[in-house]
Amino acid sequence: MTSQASTFAVSVSSAPSPLRRRGNFSVVRAQVEPSDKSIEIMRKFSEQYARKSGTYFCSDKGVTAVVIKGLADHKDSLGAPLCPCRHYDDKAAEAAQGFWNCPCVPMRERKECHCMLFLTPDNDFAGNEQTITLDEIKESTENM
Amino acid sequence: MSSISTLATPLAFMKKTTTTRRNNSSSSSSRSRRMMTIRCDVEGEEGESQTKIGARVRVKVPLKVYHVPKVPEIDLTGREGHIKQNVSFWKDNKRISANLPYKVEFIANDIQGPRGPLKFVAHLRDDEFEELLSE
Numbered sequence A: 001m002t003s004q005a006s007t008f009a010v011s012v013s014s015a016p017s018p019l020r021r022r023g024n025f026s027v028v029r030a031q032v033e034p035s036d037k038s039i040e041i042m043r044k045f046s047e048q049y050a051r052k053s054g055t056y057f058c059s060d061k062g063v064t065a066v067v068i069k070g071l072a073d074h075k076d077s078l079g080a081p082l083c084p085c086r087h088y089d090d091k092a093a094e095a096a097q098g099f100w101n102c103p104c105v106p107m108r109e110r111k112e113c114h115c116m117l118f119l120t121p122d123n124d125f126a127g128n129e130q131t132i133t134l135d136e137i138k139e140s141t142e143n144m
Numbered sequence B: 001m002s003s004i005s006t007l008a009t010p011l012a013f014m015k016k017t018t019t020t021r022r023n024n025s026s027s028s029s030s031r032s033r034r035m036m037t038i039r040c041d042v043e044g045e046e047g048e049s050q051t052k053i054g055a056r057v058r059v060k061v062p063l064k065v066y067h068v069p070k071v072p073e074i075d076l077t078g079r080e081g082h083i084k085q086n087v088s089f090w091k092d093n094k095r096i097s098a099n100l101p102y103k104v105e106f107i108a109n110d111i112q113g114p115r116g117p118l119k120f121v122a123h124l125r126d127d128e129f130e131e132l133l134s135e
Helices: A036-053 A061-078 A091-097 A105-110 A134-141 B011-022 B043-052
Strands: B056-059 B080-086 B102-113 B116-124 B129-131
Touching: A036 A061, A036 A134, A061 A091, A061 A134, A105 B116
Parallel strands: none
Antiparallel strands: B056 B080, B056 B129, B080 B102, B102 B116
């Protein structure tokens, strides 16, 4: 005689909750906007670092704007501008260790920025500008 | 007398008995009885990198770095150094997702630093260098 451990999967179907009032929908958008101050700080940093490293922004400034916003967001939430184009298991540890803090190690050492924020002149997508205004950032990202 | 199935019971055995039960039970619960094993091998990783720290290595791919102060560009191809650290392990139990985990220290005899040959550090992947067997 054998004893077995048997598992049963129980599926619970819940009836849809009835709407209280028809036509009165409130859309809750869980989006955290980075503070204007952080955006300005990261914008200035990006301009200065592009100048210093001899790199250029993308010919499509929308790309640059999104990355700068992502950096500002991480700066607000973690205290350090972690690369916004990567996935992390432990953001706090990564921010403290610093490999992926902008400018990340691959950028610092090899001038490789996979976010396409800092592009070397030989890159096909590089524009010819090392500046971006706050208005340009806001316009490019207003529909996000 | 009767065999008692515990955690130590081989999976194949349990799988066999569950499938026989499956025929009797309804189709909706048959999916739930399938058992899966997920094995996550982490053991080898740490041990492997521990042996590499301190090892003498030579860069085997074309590589340039631009972060050394006062030297705009240094060609690392063929240069030899030693591994100082594996940055993907941090504070005992944390893992960092660095894609260039090996911190290698180089001493460039052909470039003069402030005090003797120039010393600098670069981060490398494990497929960019080869270990030098000590002579």
